[in-house]
Amino acid sequence: xxxxxxxxxxxxxxxxxxxxxxxxxxxxxxxxxxxxxxxxxxxxxxxxxxxxxxxxxxxxxxxxxxxxxxxxxxxxxxxxxxxxxxxxxxxxxxxxxxxxxxxxxxxxxxxxxxxxxxxxxxxxxxxxxxxxxxxxxxxxxxxxxxxxxxxxxxxxxxxxxxxxxxxxxxxxxxxxxxxxxxxxxxxxxxxxxxxxxxxxxxxxxxxxxxxxxxxxxxxxxxxxxxxxxxxxxxxxxxxxxxxxxxxxxxxxxxxxxxxxxxxxxxxxxxxxxxxxxxxxxxxxxxxxxxxxxxxxxxxxxxxxxxxxxxxxxxxxxxxxxxxxxxxxxxxxxxxxxxxxxxxxxxxxxxxxxxxxxxxxxxxxxxxxxxxxxxxxxxxxxxxxxxxxxxxxxxxxxxxxxxxxxxxxxxxxxxxxxxxxxxxxxxxxxxxxxxxxxxxxxxxxxxxxxxx
Amino acid sequence: xxxxxxxxxxxxxxxxxxxxxxxxxxxxxxxxxxxxxxxxxxxxxxxxxxxxxxxxxxxxxxxxxxxxxxxxxxxxxxxxxxxxxxxxxxxxxxxxxxxxxxxxxxxxxxxxxxxxxxxxxxxxxxxxxxxxxxxxxxxxxxxxxxxxxxxxxxxxxxxxxxxxxxxxxxxxxxxxxxxxxxxxxxxxxxxxxxxxxxxxxxxxxxxxxxxxxxxxxxxxxxxxxxxxxxxxxxxxxxxxxxxxxxxxxxxxxxxxxxxxxxxxxxxxxxxxxxxxxxxxxxxxxxxxxxxxxxxxxxxxxxxxxxxxxxxxxxxxxxxxxxxxxxxxxxxxxxxxxxxxxxxxxxxxxxxxxxxxxxxxxxxxxxxxxxxxxxxxxxxxxxxxxxxxxxxxxxxxxxxxxxxxxxxxxxxxxxxxxxxxxxxxxxxxxxxxxxxxxxxxxxxxxxxxxxx
Numbered sequence: 001x002x003x004x005x006x007x008x009x010x011x012x013x014x015x016x017x018x019x020x021x022x023x024x025x026x027x028x029x030x031x032x033x034x035x036x037x038x039x040x041x042x043x044x045x046x047x048x049x050x051x052x053x054x055x056x057x058x059x060x061x062x063x064x065x066x067x068x069x070x071x072x073x074x075x076x077x078x079x080x081x082x083x084x085x086x087x088x089x090x091x092x093x094x095x096x097x098x099x100x101x102x103x104x105x106x107x108x109x110x111x112x113x114x115x116x117x118x119x120x121x122x123x124x125x126x127x128x129x130x131x132x133x134x135x136x137x138x139x140x141x142x143x144x145x146x147x148x149x150x151x152x153x154x155x156x157x158x159x160x161x162x163x164x165x166x167x168x169x170x171x172x173x174x175x176x177x178x179x180x181x182x183x184x185x186x187x188x189x190x191x192x193x194x195x196x197x198x199x200x201x202x203x204x205x206x207x208x209x210x211x212x213x214x215x216x217x218x219x220x221x222x223x224x225x226x227x228x229x230x231x232x233x234x235x236x237x238x239x240x241x242x243x244x245x246x247x248x249x250x251x252x253x254x255x256x257x258x259x260x261x262x263x264x265x266x267x268x269x270x271x272x273x274x275x276x277x278x279x280x281x282x283x284x285x286x287x288x289x290x291x292x293x294x295x296x297x298x299x300x301x302x303x304x305x306x307x308x309x310x311x312x313x314x315x316x317x318x319x320x321x322x323x324x325x326x327x328x329x330x331x332x333x334x335x336x337x338x339x340x341x342x343x344x345x346x347x348x349x350x351x352x353x354x355x356x357x358x359x360x361x362x363x364x365x366x367x368x369x370x371x372x373x374x375x376x377x378x379x380x381x382x383x384x385x386x387x388x389x390x391x392x393x394x395x396x397x398x399x400x401x402x403x404x405x406x407x408x409x410x411x412x413x414x415x416x417x418x419x420x421x422x423x424x425x426x427x428x429x430x431x432x433x434x435x436x437x438x439x440x441x442x443x444x445x446x447x448x449x450x451x
Numbered sequence: 452x453x454x455x456x457x458x459x460x461x462x463x464x465x466x467x468x469x470x471x472x473x474x475x476x477x478x479x480x481x482x483x484x485x486x487x488x489x490x491x492x493x494x495x496x497x498x499x500x501x502x503x504x505x506x507x508x509x510x511x512x513x514x515x516x517x518x519x520x521x522x523x524x525x526x527x528x529x530x531x532x533x534x535x536x537x538x539x540x541x542x543x544x545x546x547x548x549x550x551x552x553x554x555x556x557x558x559x560x561x562x563x564x565x566x567x568x569x570x571x572x573x574x575x576x577x578x579x580x581x582x583x584x585x586x587x588x589x590x591x592x593x594x595x596x597x598x599x600x601x602x603x604x605x606x607x608x609x610x611x612x613x614x615x616x617x618x619x620x621x622x623x624x625x626x627x628x629x630x631x632x633x634x635x636x637x638x639x640x641x642x643x644x645x646x647x648x649x650x651x652x653x654x655x656x657x658x659x660x661x662x663x664x665x666x667x668x669x670x671x672x673x674x675x676x677x678x679x680x681x682x683x684x685x686x687x688x689x690x691x692x693x694x695x696x697x698x699x700x701x702x703x704x705x706x707x708x709x710x711x712x713x714x715x716x717x718x719x720x721x722x723x724x725x726x727x728x729x730x731x732x733x734x735x736x737x738x739x740x741x742x743x744x745x746x747x748x749x750x751x752x753x754x755x756x757x758x759x760x761x762x763x764x765x766x767x768x769x770x771x772x773x774x775x776x777x778x779x780x781x782x783x784x785x786x787x788x789x790x791x792x793x794x795x796x797x798x799x800x801x802x803x804x805x806x807x808x809x810x811x812x813x814x815x816x817x818x819x820x821x822x823x824x825x826x827x828x829x830x831x832x833x834x835x836x837x838x839x840x841x842x843x844x845x846x847x848x849x850x851x852x853x854x855x856x857x858x859x860x861x862x863x864x865x866x867x868x869x870x871x872x873x874x875x876x877x878x879x880x881x882x883x884x885x886x887x888x889x890x891x892x893x894x895x896x897x898x899x900x901x902x
Contacts, residue, residue, distance in 0.1 A: 026553065029553050029555060029558060030553070032558045032562070033553070033557070033558045033561075035573075036558065036561035036562055036565055036573070036574070036575055037550075037557075037558075037561060037574070037575055037576070038574050038575065038576040038756075038758070038763040038766070038767060039574075039760070039763055039764040039767040039768075040576065040763060040766055040767030040770070040771075040772050041550055041576075041767075042551060042773070043551060043552070043553065044551045044552060048552070048553050049552055049553065050552065050553035050554065050555070051546055051548060051552050051553075051554070052545065052546060053545050053546050054545070054546045054547075054548065059546070059548070072548065072549075074549070074775060074776075075547065075548075079546065079547075079548075080543065080544055080545060080546060080547070082544075084543075085540070085543040085544045088539060088540065088543045088781075089536070089539065089540030089543065089544075092531065092535075092536040092539045092540065093531055093533075093536045093540075094503065094504050094505070094531060095502055095503060095504050095505045095510070095530065095531060096505075096526065096530075096531070096749075096750040096751075097502060097505065097510070097523065097526075097530075097750075098523075098525070099488075099492055100493060100494060100495045101494070101495060101499070101500055101501065101502050102477065102480050102481070102484070102494065102499050102500065102501035102502075103501065103502070104480060104501070106484070106488075107480060107483045107484045107487065107488075110484075110487035110488060111483070111487055114487055122486075122487070123487070123488070123489050123490075124487055124488055124489065125488070125489040125491065125492075128579045128580050128583075128752045128776070129579050129580070129583065129774070129775065129776055130775070131583070131774075132579075132580065132582070132583070132612065135612045135613050136611075138613065139613050139616070160587075160772055160773070160774060161583065161586045161612045161613065161614065162586050162589065162590050162612065162613070162614035163612065163613035163614055165590070165770075171770070171771055172770070172771070294775060298547075299547040299548075299776075299779060299781065300547075300751070300752075300776070300781070301579045301751075301752040301776035301777075301782075305489075307489070309490070312489040312490055312491060313490040315489070315491060316489060316490040316491030316492075317490075319491070319616070319622070319623070320491075320622050320623070321491050321611055322493070322611070323580070323582075323611060324525060324580065324581070324745060325525075325579070325580055325750070325751070325752035326752075328750060330539075330750065330751070331752075
């Protein structure tokens with residue numbers, strides 16, 4: 001499983017040979033688009049889809065056809081949520097400046113957000129994208145430690161700036177990484193592999209003169225196959241964290257995708273490990289820096305870095321950093337409204353409940369279709385492998401066929417993973433039990449069609 | 452003169468010792484802000500200002516006090532322009548997804564935008580910030596050339612990602628640059644210094660094994676003191692461009708600040724060098740890559756890279772690049788509305804006209820006050836030095852005192868430059884003749900106060 005669009009297999013994309021199957025309007029728009037946008041842009045589906053309207057968990061085409069969205073994690077409180085869009089409209093009509101003037105909204109939001117973190121993580125810096133957040137986290141870490149080395153999991157994805165693409169093996173494999181990057185296996189199984197790898201990575205980085213600036217992990221380990229927290233993962237991560245700290249390095253939790261309740265929250269009073277909007281406490285990780293983004297403002301470019309104050313003080317003394325578009329009144333109004341909807345509609349708790357039901361339905365379906373295997377994940381961030389029924393091996397063509405079949409059945413989903421043979425589910429959080437049933441019915445049908 | 456907020460002198464910022472002068476409400480908000488935001492955040496002015504509303508070239512405090520904005524270049528078509536805010540509100544309520552589905556608005560906008568560039572620059576990639584645009588441009592250039600070396604002007608500012616901070620001497624001087632960066636003097640005077648420096652930089656980069664990936668220049672050369680196009684600058688830049696190309700490097704024009712008409716446009720039919728929204732044609736530069744941003748969507752985080760198609764095709768074959776928040780329907784609706792207002796209200800032409808008048812008024816004022824010298828710039832992007840009347844040397848304390856004095860007179864402006872002794876003017880483009888007169892009157896008064 002991978003956690004990011006860039007690593008979704010090319011087979012689910014539109015390619016020139018698909019042109020012949022398109023209606024005239026779609027073909028004309030595709031051709032105009034390809035004439036002006038970079039050839040690096042990709043369109044989903046052999047039969048691309050054009051949406052003009054969204055609401056909740058549904059997207060609508062020009063012709064009014066309704067699609068169920070099991071793919072989009074950015075509009076986390078639902079497409080075009082009226083409270084968020086009203087907040088954006090209202091603030092846009094008033095004022096949109098920057099953080100060098102006082103603005104109460106920024107301070108209010110920062111206080112709300114930081115209250116959801118452990119006390120030591122008391123300092124917020126706003127940026128525009130998850131890539132910028134991880135880029136800044138690494139700048140802080142390399143400056144604070146005086147080291148250059150970075151440790152990532154073996155199929156990690158953290159973003160697209162020059163610096164962050166160089167620590168993202170999922171974008172192009174280990175060969176694309178910078179010389180100061182080492183990979184470790186995720187804390188799966190009994191976790192000993194990760195600890196052994198971390199020991200070796202630290203030794204190698206020190207031997208090469210890079211030292212260890214940071215370990216950075218996606219706390220859902222989504223691109224490494226979704227690692228559920230357990231006594232073993234906690235022990236492994238505690239050991240790795242201690243090794244990194246002993247080498248003078250910092251720990252960065254990348255919550256850009258798992259954060260803001262996507263993994264499901266059990267409620268503050270429950271005493272459960274899931275009584276949090278974030279992934280890192282579930283693994284007992286104690287990060288020095290936490291990056292957040294994607295669902296933060298339900299679609300406006302808002303992201304952030306939450307950190308220990310001493311680290312940011314040292315950074316601020318050493319480096320002048322100002323991000324023009326970050327923390328503006330409109331961005332913050334959108335983030336604040338998203339935060340309020342998340343809480344007022346109890347979406348993280350809903351994600352836990354409906355996620356459990358959906359996982360159960362998927363497991364039941366996997367019991368009836370031997371092409372499905374390995375249902376996993378947490379809350380509304382789930383994955384399931386598509387395999388060859390005979391060999392049990394990952395079956396990328398079948399996964400791609402399912403994604404296409406589901407698109408024709410008006411369900412949006414993606415195939416991803418290192419083998420491009422896993423289905424990844426990450427719908428807007430208001431995803432209902434009825435949505436789950438509709439999805440399962442159509443997946444069942446698409447599996448039947450596959451034979 | 453510098454072109455970016457990060458390099459504005461610390462003396463114009465709020466510092467702890469200014470707390471004693473604040474009213475209770477401001478003090479409380481400042482204290483709350485400092486408790487949650489990174490110590491790297493800066494507030495303008497010893498007496499920080501809190502705005503709650505903006506319109507055109509004016510900003511308003513909670514108490515209804517009106518300030519004239521001579522500082523903010525992002526809200527380029529005016530604060531809270533009703534057409535832009537209506538477009539944002541309308542699109543937010545409809546749909547905000549990403550570029551992997553078809554959306555007509557994205558294609559329409561790309562066509563409009565690209566029509567303003569030379570035919571060879573025919574391919575658009577959208578990102579969220581100017582830093583991301585320059586970071587991507589360098590990734591494309593290093594990949595296309597197989598080289599690592601980058602040449603920048605000696606006080607350049609290009610952004611804040613790890614990669615781009617490492618090519619921005621204005622953030623921390625030459626010592627903060629990466630080993631694969633060399634600086635050249637800007638094309639001032641007869642331009643021969645820049646050509647000699649470029650020759651040396653290329654030789655040094657090649658000798659160090661880096662080769663030359665790119666020359667990148669801000670086409671207003673704002674942070675290098677605003678270089679006006681002339682026969683000499685054109686000859687110098689043509690020579691440098693040829694040297695860089697001969698070394699296998701590419702040319703990147705950074706239009707993040709000068710672009711979208713800020714330098715003033717003379718009208719397409721005028722035959723003037725200024726018949727363009729961009730800075731690079733004025734210098735006869737022929738860039739391979741152009742980065743754009745800041746005013747592109749009047750405040751929403753929208754930026755882009757305009758490039759030769761062959762470069763982006765090669766990049767797309769080599770690298771998977773997807774930017775979640777870039778080119779979304781809401782971003783594009785804001786950019787489209789900003790573009791339409793810019794044209795319908797003829798703001799680039801207005802910037803040329805009122806910019807000329809303002810420059811004339813400044814020159815007249817400099818004739819009466821020997822503290823002002825060296826009025827320069829183009830359109831509504833102007834600078835003037837503040838000097839010691841006796842020695843003629845840059846006088847940073849006087850510049851800071853003028854900025855503070857103007858703030859008390861409800862005029863927003865900044866002091867910047869390597870010596871922090873220049874006033875920089877870059878108001879929203881609807882800046883009127885009456886606004887210019889008000890500014891000059893208050894600057895005159897602030898100069899009188901200074902004695």
